[in-house]
Amino acid sequence: MKSKENRMVNGLDTQQMFETVAAIKAQPALARFEFRNSNRWIDGGENRSTIQGFYGAGREDDSRAEPFEFVNGEPPVLLGNNEGANPVEFLLHALAGCVTTTLVLHAAARGIRIESISTQMEGQIDLQGLLGLDDTVSPGYEQIRMKMDIKADCSDEALDDLLSFVRKHSPVCETVCRPVPVIVERVAAVRV
């Protein structure tokens, strides 16, 4: 068995990674995950999320002693006080993170060592959609563009091939690119 140091590629324990893949191949139900969030409205454009538990690898996770808490806000031009980044900005954070982590993971699986990744991204939204002023305008992002500067110990061709694979396998990227059903139910009692 390799030492822990030798098993680490891009900060990931490749032995744990390959063992996880082997376990899922033997028992695909281990790949089923459920992620969760609780959110409470504070006032105006401010609301707060609490994220802690999830289900995955066949059991409830208990690795987080404390919940993560995040604050959505809005800038003054959108009637808020910059209580936090706003939800469409958090979506960009989620997307950048997911593409980056998916890239690092599949690089490790291919034996590619990543030196650095820096990403700049932008997305356009026409508020006429949100405001319901023009039914021909989509309320969401028109498109999102990511510019990634990736340095690694492989050829440009290998990086392009990796990135092409990653775009199709990043969970957040694929959730944005594909129509994913969002079911909203009004219920009598949710305690957050």
Place this chain on the structure above:
Amino acid sequence: MKSKENRMVNGLDTQQMFETVAAIKAQPALARFEFRNSNRWIDGGENRSTIQGFYGAGREDDSRAEPFEFVNGEPPVLLGNNEGANPVEFLLHALAGCVTTTLVLHAAARGIRIESISTQMEGQIDLQGLLGLDDTVSPGYEQIRMKMDIKADCSDEALDDLLSFVRKHSPVCETVCRPVPVIVERVAAVRV
């Protein structure tokens, strides 16, 4: 003119809101916004986003003296150390926040006063997609379910009508429900 106190509904300045809508109707280009994010890989499943400026209402916003910073991480079962919530969890935070804020905004426009909103949500992902183990499995969320407990000074019918409108007009909800193009380019130099 109403006093500021009388103009506030659900924590939103309704006079500013109606003036914004009137300005956009007169000059639709004011509705065009561009949101941005810069992200840098740290190690393994950890990466960090910096969010500050955006373009909207015809100019670059300068309301944020300091940038927001957010950390993506992964739990141990996904090869990380809980450095932060993970990207698919941040997506849920973005979605909860956007539906909530869109609801509060359109409630104010309709003269509905919201007392409280509490939301619990969950989404299922099969990691066989991310890992590339089964091409028939989508890497993203299969679906996302939101349970919202909304208390307000209106009838259940008015709330259901509001919520139905909101689902179709929330920018993040609509970005998830509709296929939105994500363009990923590899570039030589991005400084973050």
